[in-house]
Amino acid sequence: MKKENEFEIYGLKYVFPTKPTVVVCLDGSEPEYINFAIKKGLMPNVENMIEKGEYHIAKSAIPSFTNPNNISIATGTPPKIHGISGNYYYDPSKCEAIMMNDVKFLNTKTIFYYYQKLNAKVAIITAKDKLRSLLGADLSFEHDMAVCFSAEMADRATFTSNGISNASKWLDKPVPCVYSSDLSEFVFAAGEKLLNEFKPDIMYLSTTDYIQHKYDIEDNNALEFYQMVDKYIGKFLENNISLIITADHGMKPKHNKFGKPNIIFLQNILDHYLKEKCLKVILPITDPYVVHHGALGSFATIYFHEELDIEKISNFLKNKQGILEVLNRQEASSKFELPEDRIGDLTVISEENMTFGTSPEDHDLSLLKEPLRSHGGITEQNVPFIINKKINITNTKSLRNFHAFHYATLASKI
Numbered sequence: 001m002k003k004e005n006e007f008e009i010y011g012l013k014y015v016f017p018t019k020p021t022v023v024v025c026l027d028g029s030e031p032e033y034i035n036f037a038i039k040k041g042l043m044p045n046v047e048n049m050i051e052k053g054e055y056h057i058a059k060s061a062i063p064s065f066t067n068p069n070n071i072s073i074a075t076g077t078p079p080k081i082h083g084i085s086g087n088y089y090y091d092p093s094k095c096e097a098i099m100m101n102d103v104k105f106l107n108t109k110t111i112f113y114y115y116q117k118l119n120a121k122v123a124i125i126t127a128k129d130k131l132r133s134l135l136g137a138d139l140s141f142e143h144d145m146a147v148c149f150s151a152e153m154a155d156r157a158t159f160t161s162n163g164i165s166n167a168s169k170w171l172d173k174p175v176p177c178v179y180s181s182d183l184s185e186f187v188f189a190a191g192e193k194l195l196n197e198f199k200p201d202i203m204y205l206s207t208t209d210y211i212q213h214k215y216d217i218e219d220n221n222a223l224e225f226y227q228m229v230d231k232y233i234g235k236f237l238e239n240n241i242s243l244i245i246t247a248d249h250g251m252k253p254k255h256n257k258f259g260k261p262n263i264i265f266l267q268n269i270l271d272h273y274l275k276e277k278c279l280k281v282i283l284p285i286t287d288p289y290v291v292h293h294g295a296l297g298s299f300a301t302i303y304f305h306e307e308l309d310i311e312k313i314s315n316f317l318k319n320k321q322g323i324l325e326v327l328n329r330q331e332a333s334s335k336f337e338l339p340e341d342r343i344g345d346l347t348v349i350s351e352e353n354m355t356f357g358t359s360p361e362d363h364d365l366s367l368l369k370e371p372l373r374s375h376g377g378i379t380e381q382n383v384p385f386i387i388n389k390k391i392n393i394t395n396t397k398s399l400r401n402f403h404a405f406h407y408a409t410l411a412s413k414i
Contacts, residue, residue, distance in 0.1 A: 004118075005118055007114045007118075009075070009076040009077065009111065009114070010076055010077045010078075010081065012076060012403065012406040013406065014076070014111065014114070014115070014405060014406055014409055015409050015410060015412075015413065016115070016118055016120065016201070016409070017120075017201055017202065017242060017408075017409045017412035017413075018412050018413055019240050019241055019242055019412045020195060020199065020200060020201060020202075020203065020239060020240075020241040020242070020412075021201065021202055021203070021241065021242045021243075021405070021408045021409050021411075021412045022191070022195075022203045022204075022205070022236060022241055022242070022243045022244070022408070023073065023203070023204050023205070023243075023244050023246065023404045023405055023408055024191075024205045024207075024233075024243070024244070024245045024246070025069075025070060025073055025204070025205065025206040025207065025246060025247060025248055025401075025404075026207055026229065026245060026246070026247045026384070027066060027127070027184075027206065027207045027208050027209035027212070027247065027248055027249075028209025028211075028212030028213065028247065028248070028249060028250070028251045028375065029209075029212065029247035029250070029251075029383065029384060030212065030217070030247075030250040030251045030252070030380070030382075031057055031250070031382060031383065031384045032217045033212065033217050033222060033226060033251075034046065034226065034384055034386075036217045036218060036223075037222075037223055037226035037227065037230070038050075040223060042223055042226060042227040042230065043226055043227065043229070043230040043233075044230065044234075045230045045231075045233045045234035045237060046229075046230050046233055046245070046386065049233065049237065049243070049245075049386060049387075049388045050386060052388060052389075052390065053386065053387040053388045053389050053390055053391075053411075054386070054387045054389075054390055054391065054392075054393060055384070055385070055386050055387075056384075056385040056386075056393060056396050056399055057382050057383070057384065057385065057396075057399075058246060058382075058383050058384075058385035058399040058400055058401045058403070059381050059382065059383070059399065059400050059401070060072075060247070060248060060249045060250070060380070060381050060382075060383050060400070060401050061078050061079055061336075061337070061400070061401070061402065062079075062299070062336040062337075062338070062349075062377075062378065062381065063085070063086055063284055063285075063297070063299035063336075063376045063377070064248075064249035064250065064298075064299070064375050064376055064377060064378075064380040064381050065086055065087065065248070065249060065284055065285055065297065065299070065375065065376055066087075066128075066131070066209070066248050066249070067084055067086065067087050067100070067101070067130065067131065067134070068084050068085060068086060068284075069248035069249055069401060069402070070126070070131050070134075070135065070206055070248055071084040071106070071131075071134055071135075072400075072401065072402035073204070073246070073248070073401055073402045073404055073405070074110045074111060074112065074134070074135050074204065075108050075109070075110050075111060075402070076111055076402055076403070076405060076406060077108060077402065078336075078337035078338075078400075078402070079336075079337060079338050079339060079342075080333065080337040080338055080339050081107065081108055081337075082106060082107055082108045083100075083105055083106060083107035083108070083339050083342065084100050084105060084106065084134070085100070085284065085301075085338050085339055085342040085343055086100070086282070086284020086285070086299075086301075086342075087099060087100065087101070087130075087284050087285065087286055088100065088282055088283075088284055088286055089282065089284070089301075089342040089343070090279075090280045090282050090301075090303050090344065092279065092280075092303055097280070097282060100342070101130045101131075101133065101134065102133070103133055103134060103137045103138075106134055106137055107339075109137075109138060110135065110137055110138070110139075111202075111405050112124060112135070112136075112139060112146075112202060112204070113137070113138045113139060115201065115202045116139055116140065116145060116146060119145075120200075120201035120202050121144075121145055121146070121198065121199065121200045121201045121202070122139060122145070122146045122147070122148075122200060122201070122202045122203075123146070123147045123148075123191070123194045123198055123200035123202070123203040123204070124136055124146075124147065124148040124149075124203070124204045125147075125148075125149060125150070125151065125187045125190050125191055125194070125203075125204075125205050125206070126149075126150045126151070126187070126205075126206040127150065127151050127152065127183045127184055127186070127187050127206060127207050127208035128150060128151075128152050128178065128183075128208055129150040129152045129153045131150070131206060132148060132149065132150045132153070135148060135204065135206075136148035144198075147194060147198060147200070149167050149190075151175070151176060151183050151184075151186035151187050151190070152175070152178050152183065153175075154166075154167035154168040154171070154173075154175050154186065154190075155167070155168040155169070155175050167190065170193075171186070171189060171190050171193060173186055173189060178208075179210055180210060181210060181211050181221075181224075181225050181228070183207075183208050183210065184207035184208050184210075184211075184225070184228075184229075185228055185232075187205050187206070187207050188205065188207075188228075188229065188232035189232070191203060191205045191232070191236070192232060192235050192236065195236065195239055195241070196239075202405070202409075206248075209249075209251065209375075211225045212251040212373065213251065213373050213374065214369075214370045214373070215370065215373075216253065216373070233245070237388065241388075241412075242388065242389060242408050242409070242411040242412035242414075243387070243388040243408070244385065244386065244387050244388075244404045244405075244407060244408040244411075245384060245385075245386040246383055246384060246385050246386070246401045246404050247383035247384055247401065248383070248401065249375045249376075249380045249381070249383065250375060250379075250380035250381065250382050250383060251373050251374070251375050251380060252298075252352050252353065252373065252374070252375065252379055252380055253353060253371065253372070253373055254296065254298070254353055254354065254355045254372045254373060254374045255353070255371040255372045255373075259371040260371075261294070261296060261355065261365060261368070261371075261372040262322065262353055262354045262355060262372075263296060263354075263355050263356070263357045263363075264320065264322050264323065264350065264354060264355070264356050264357070265356075265357045265358065265359055265360060266281045266300055266302065266348065266356050266357070266358060267281040267357075267358040267359045267362075268358075268359045268360070269320070270302070270313070273313075273316060274308070274313070279302075279303040279304050279305055280302070280303045280344075281300055281301075281302050281303075281356075281358050282300065282301050282302070282303070282344060283295055283296070283297060283299075283300055283356060283357070283358065284297070284299060284300075284301065284376070285297030285299070285374070285375075285376050294357075294363050294364065294365045294367075294368055294372065295357070295362075295363055296355035296356065296357055296363065296372060296374055297355055297356065297374050297375060297376030297377075298349060298350040298351075298352075298354065298355055298356065298374065298375060298376040298377030298379070298380065299347070299348070299349055299350075299356070299376035299377055300347075300348045300356040301332075301343045301344035301346070301347050301348070302344045302345060302346045302347075302348065303344040303345055304344075304345045304346070310328060310345050310346060311328075313346065314326045314327075314328065314346055317346070317348060322350055322351050322354035323348060323349070323350060323351070323354075324349045324350055324351045324377065324378065324379075325347075325348070325349040325378070326346060326347070326348050326349075327346065327347045328345065328346060328347075329343060329344070329345055329346075329347075331347075332346075332347035349376075349377045349378055350376075350377055351377075351379070352377075352379040355372065355374055355376075383401050385399060385401065385403075385404070387407060387408070387411055388411070389411035389414045390414075391407060391410060391411050391414065393407065
């Protein structure tokens with residue numbers, strides 16, 4: 001029998017937490033970043049957290065991009081259910097690529113919505129503003145029951161709630177540059193203050209992967225970033241909380257031995273092969289923040305004219321070096337739990353060290369100062385799943401990053 005203080009989503013039970021429950025999404029955190037920082041003695045608080053709790057490797061949703069996975073974590077469901085299959089999808093009827101950062105594209109309610117219905121206090125802080133409206137969808141900000149803002153727009157009164165008319169002033173920190181690790185530190189600092197002042201029942205913190213795109217695991221900039229993260233994790237753990245650290249996706253090098261990006265320009269290849277323009281190649285990694293990745297990722301979806309032989313085109317692409325998988329619409333929807341109406345006729349995934357572009361003229365790579373690192377495919381699907389309580393998760397092979405709030409709220413009972 002269902003209890004009044006719990007609910008179920010996608011076959012998993014969510015109980016009302018008995019202590020503040022926090023999920024941290026460390027954007028782009030390939031597990032080796034954390035492993036190496038611990039090895040170097042730079043994350044003693046996370047190491048202690050692991051010793052007292054559990055450390056597993058979970059799978060992200062595919063595509064392994066920021067928006068689909070943050071919304072999966074926020075809803076407890078894969079993209080097939082919540083509808084956000086990337087930053088963009090293509091509407092053939094309008095011949096238009098449409099950005100999916102509007103609430104109207106969200107097909108289900110968030111975990112935060114259901115907890116607020118149980119009178120839980122909810123706090124959500126995201127680094128980039130592109131996620132704010134989706135994460136805060138359908139929340140009521142009356143009676144000091146919710147806070148939801150982005151570090152990127154922290155000085156905008158219209159983007160804040162719970163009486164925080166200016167989050168930057170409230171935190172006494174300037175709004176950071178969007179291309180910096182300071183954006184993530186702002187998220188952690190605001191989370192620490194909210195834990196002490198707002199005292200949320202449920203809190204979600206989502207950072208940015210600027211550092212992971214630019215620097216490899218052993219780089220001092222990456223090590224300094226994870227040392228900063230550990231400092232705040234230590235402060236969080238001074239409170240009696242349930243805490244899970246996970247990520248939206250991993251990160252892999254996508255360059256050759258000379259440091260040049262490895263790119264398959266799908267639009268060019270297909271236009272040449274077909275002797276005409278295929279309808280549209282969509283790179284769902286594309287968003288307003290392309291300086292650190294050049295809109296190059298390991299997942300693409302392709303739309304064709306109806307009269308074309310898609311199976312023949314699929315076989316052609318499967319034989320191209322650097323391509324790992326080519327699936328038709330139904331296969332991709334089934335295998336990766338993707339919404340059929342928001343993916344193309346073909347879904348293409350690259351090998352570990354390869355990315356997809358459309359055409360060379362569509363990508364300004366002049367701002368890529370370091371060798372390209374990116375994500376989106378199967379090889380970036382492994383993410384950390386660290387819990388500060390020992391709850392003995394047994395089905396680790398099926399563990400997903402979007403199980404975070406299910407396990408975090410269960411752990412709050414310990």
